[in-house]
Amino acid sequence: MPSIDIGSLSLEQKASLLSGADMWSTRPLPEAGLRPVMLYDGPHGLRHLEDRSDTADIYGSAPATCFPPAVAVGASWDPEVAAQVGAALGREARALGVHVVLGPGVNIKRSPLCGRNFEYYSEDPLLSGVLGSAHVRGVQAEGPGASVKHFAANNQETERTRISADIDERTLREIYLPAFERVVTEARPVTVMAAYNKVNGVYAAQSPWLLTEVLRQEWGFTGAVISDWGAVHDRVAALAAGLDLEMPGGDGTGVARIVAAVRAGALDEALVDQAVARIVALAERVAPATGDLDVDGGHALARKLAAECVVLLKNDAQVLPLEGVTRLAVIGAFATAPRFQGGGSSRVNPTRVDTALDAIRQHTAERGQTVTYAQTAEEAASAEVAVVFAGLGDHEESEGYDRESIDLPADQIALIRAVAQAAPRTVVVLSHGGVVSLEDWHDDVDAILDGGLLGQAGGGALADVLFGVVNPSGRLAETIPLRLQDNPSYLNFPGEAGHVRYGEGVMVGYRYYTSAERAVRYPFGHGLSYTTFDTGDLTVTPTGEDTARAAVTVTNTGTRYGKHVVQVYVATTAGKVRRPARELRAFTKVALEPGESRTVTFDLDRRAFAYYDITRSGWVVAPGEYRVQIGADAHHVLDEAAITLTGDKGLMPLTLESTVGDWLDHPIAGPALVKKMNDRLRDLSPEEAALAAQHPDGLRMAAALPMSKLITFTGDTFPADFLDKLIRESRVV
Template identity: 35%
Template sequence: MIRSDIDHDAAIEAAVEQLDLDAKTSLLAGRDVWSLPALPQVGLRSIVMSDGPVGVRGVRWAGDDPSVALPSPTALAATWDPDLAERAGRLLAQEARRKGVDVLLAPTVNLHRSPLGGRHFECYSEDPYLTGVIGTGFVRGVQEGGVAATVKHFVANDAETDRFTVDNAVAARPLRELYLAPFEAIVRDARPWAIMAAYNSVNGTTMTEHRELVGGVLRGEWGFDGCVVSDWLAARSTEGALRGGLDIAMPGPVTVYGAQLADAVRAGRVDEADVDDAVRRVLRLAARVGALAAVPPAVPADRLPAPIDGRALAREIACRGVVLVRNAELDGRPALPLDAAGLRHVAVLGRAAIDARILGGGSATVYPEQVVSPLDGLTAALPDTTVTFAVGADPSDEMGEAGAGFALRAVVRDAAGETIGTYPLPNGSITWLGEVPEGVTYDALHSVEIAGTFTPRDSGEHAFGTKGLGEHELVVDGTVLFAGTQEFSGDQLEGFFAPPVERGRVALSAGTPVEVSLTYTPVKSAEIPLPVVVFGLAHSEPERDPGDMIDEAVAAAAEAEAAIVVVATTERVESEGFDRTDLELPGRQNELVARVAAVNPRTIVVVNAGSPVAMPWRDDVAAVLLGWFPGQEAGAALADVLLGHQEPGGRLPTTWPATLADAPVTEVTPVEGVLPYSEGVFIGYRAWDRGDNAPAYPFGHGTGYTTWEYDSISGDANTVTVRLRNTGDRHGREIVQIYLTPGDDSVPRPRRWLAGFAPVEAAAGASVDISIPLPLRAFEIWDETSNAWTTIPGEYRIDAARSFTDSRVAMHVTVG
């Protein structure tokens, strides 16, 4: 429980008075990539920050300190369950404390403005109300665990193209009603301790200098009393950032604050009083997380939540987030759930079934201790059933990091060749940005070897490669495949993250382990003022004819009673730093599904994608499950849902188009640096409802394993009560969704919009009443003339629905 009776102000003022200008300005600048400096003279230890929304990576981007990997934020939003989001936040606070992290850089509450948004998977929804409610639960959970949540990216960071320089032109009304709305709700209802300023500009001003939105709206109107931290490398101007309300410029040690800010004060370009205000906010953050010795933390140790089983919660969220969008009748009953007792033979198909895509790329990446693949999960859950696997289609034609079959460690050596540290690795990737492992210094580090064994799954020619700038020596089974320097002609930092380069192939036998070694000598350059060790061992399976692979999968499906096809996007399709250009599944996965469906009527497709993909075969298969990026317990959760041990509890948090051409908002590329949000308030279902095209699946859609009858709705403009019955033969869970439709169309508004929701559960045959409050804001618009929220009086229809397009009972109220 967060204590509200602790007064930190006196201790903060005392600390400010003891600090000189240089100490104060140093506190506003990153000490390194992930932390702020300690100031022992006032009892302040260093404050440590870390990504991300699905797990806590810690200060090193490496797998030698594993993290729990929860399902993607789209999966969490698909549960429509703020209490579950709160538990997810508590778990991540628990993980943060274990890793010595004070500030979690999450949640991301930007909107799904367009299905092409490359970081779609890291955000919650196209709807600001749903986003705000789920985000509020998450922030409460994190901060109940004594860790600061950082709500990001403030504001309108809804695409990745030119994100450092784009100027998003957003009118006042959509800015308030859509893009600011989730931040406002979370500030009001969860009181976050930090907010991150985005890279982009809004209406001509970069967000790290946006005095109107940071000082005027966030701090002034909403009363936010926490810290504003820059996105990494977003701060560009010393004077502009301070005047704009930015408290912390990250990362360090070279930032626009620190010594540059002290110089600006001495030169009279900025006021030291503004520096003091920022320092007070940083010290308040420190006090809340327990980094300021003079005061107790906001959550004392004896009030921390009870420990949470990370694996169990990851599995629960994955189940609850799965959206069953199609479940056709076969032989008089739905295709799902499968009857395990009568199931003799199942075919599991698709590369993602064995090499699970569990999370999105970029800063959301964490390294779990173990991953349960769909194949592993189903095999374990069906011990008396023959489970046949075939790759069928591989979504990627690039080499991937060394993973399945590799047992690896990192060996760090000094210039004399002496070992100064050995650390386990879960895969072939090392990304040490700003920090190196405990017991090692960057100055002493001369080389790092990824060493161990590889046990192939398949016989044939395996390809091996390298990733990262610097000198490499790659040896596989005693053969030197490469010894030389890997260079990059463009930006050096970009070169560290460039795709791997194939260095050679080795014929290997399935089940026979071989020694592998990649020794790397990093580039140490004055242009990069941080410790940077970024490289990797890459690998790809023996090449096979793609047509033969599909034929093999089709043959396996034809002999099975059920065919489960797992399709997925790749990190080259969904990741931080770029937007998508289409909604297509990569590779020949669509062909695989179509051909399998032609030979097996019980074809069940599982889609592992963080955002919408086109599914041209969706009406030709028996069932479609949207599993998002399902986290480390992917396979266990999938087996739970397919076999009916758990109900697929999710509902769509965003509309899924049939084709990209149907989507109402597709422009994510700026023209001459400007991206106009010309659609105004009409994004997502608000826009679909105005057009002639129907989506593949509407906002809020999803079904479970039972049926529901909505009996009645009653209430007023403040609260409605819905009575519904579980008319099926098993316990079930439903999401009751409330939509408003205005009777007066004199003000340009969406035809209807989400105003409330609640999850309910009931046993077979049981009835349940659920009361759902309606916020006043649901009846208001932002009036651009008066610059204020204005209630629009008149009659409103209130629908209780199963999705945006599936109303069940309705009533009318009059407002104002």
């Protein structure tokens, strides 16, 4: 409970606490001993501005370590990487006097065109939720608070401040809410940030269903809900819905409206008091700045973590690592002017920046190798291996707008192809925040190293991987399609007339590609190593009616130390809804020396087998068979084992408005109906029996009819007392 007596505050004082004082801080209340809370952008580095009234400067912040953004951390598939990023941010925030770090972002990468995908982890809610939880725990263990964002369904930048994301509830519950749910229930962030957009026609910042029913009542969130900057349209409606703090500070209009609404009886003052209590509790976490920013330590950690996030997509003839190469050519502007972060509110002023070329020269000097650098392809012909640095520039993807294509710029494609034609061996190193197509040049090159965006030390990390100092262990956190048109959101993104329809439903990312058997360039979960791994001896054992335990042994069968991501998927057709071909339900990253084996165990809880049933407004585990699969990635199953789960015995109670199909599927009513129909057939005259024989599936043909309608067609076949008895019995199953 807050130490300040809220009852002693005037309505005006209380209302003033629910709106920011300026761009980056809450209002203090000196007479009550309440200090301001400083909230600054993350989530991969602090954007700390001395001028707190600044509303536009995204370049003039104080220097801070730019750690790998979420696009890279997602590819690490490693909660420890996310936790270390979070902890380092927490330490730097504490040093600079920042009390709440705005991040992480756990929105789903619905379309590769979203301009802000570099701030989000994955197309999968489990991977996003596990990494987001680790990040929040890391930040908050150091003292400052985190703010998980953007709640919810903020999956595009086009018309982001007013677009309505129109999504059915099953899709919301299975795809777009679980990452937030996991972060809230497991990591307990001090704040949740409401998104700009609408969800099903209601602004997220003004949605009682999102902010109160789901977030607080279902998930038990007790912290403060804050708005994205400028996301509040009706301050009173937002407060009533459950939004505590409007950011940034304005001209006091919001405060005046709260006061007026309470005095007019349109807003319960108890809601004001609840919101104030949460802001006071947030303010009481405030600690003074320590000033002990570890610049060198932050940079070294950023390099170590960045190397964990690199994905080796292709490595024909083991051209990588570059250990035995005598003559090396480095080509492309990104080798000297790296792209290491995205644009917009998360843009960090780095303490320093590593370039790949400098780091490569350090490695070659130690090995007696020669390296030349150029931005044209002529240098490639005289080298044994040419390394081309390519990707997307600062202006090609950013917060605020979406991309129109997933292609690399034409001049870069031309450069890659020219180098590949000239060089004996060609390696391409990619830097980008959103998925890029590989189709115009993929088959021309020997190896592809995908760096995503790696933060300020990314150049050194890439060099470490290229030369084998670090064995790549990243895996794709989103699918690389053959064509943009293959993406399941293609026809519905980014919407029109103020609405975007999530018509693909739960079939997002790999869920669609695997279910539709759609070929991709590289699947979700793909990634190569400089060593080899064997995964086998899978065992799966039910541990209850709707839970199981899986165990699998992983062996490093190669000659190098390396890390392997074990991916556990669940496949089933059980239940009355269409299920994806398989869904990621657990994962872990295992570090092994050559020849070393380890058995890893996964406890698969109820949600690993459940779907969201909109008719029951809850999660259901359908009785039936489930296949637990170990995947090399989402498309390639290495091993699987089938189990049968009893699942949920309780069914929806039947009524006369339930369909005939619902009645037939019921374990009690179904057999009773069929028996009653068969008894009736035995009483038919020969002529009636002959007619009935022409329609042996009569009940199934009527499956979509309400039972009340079937009764009108079948006379006394199903007497009222017979149906009433079955209705009563259905309620106690």
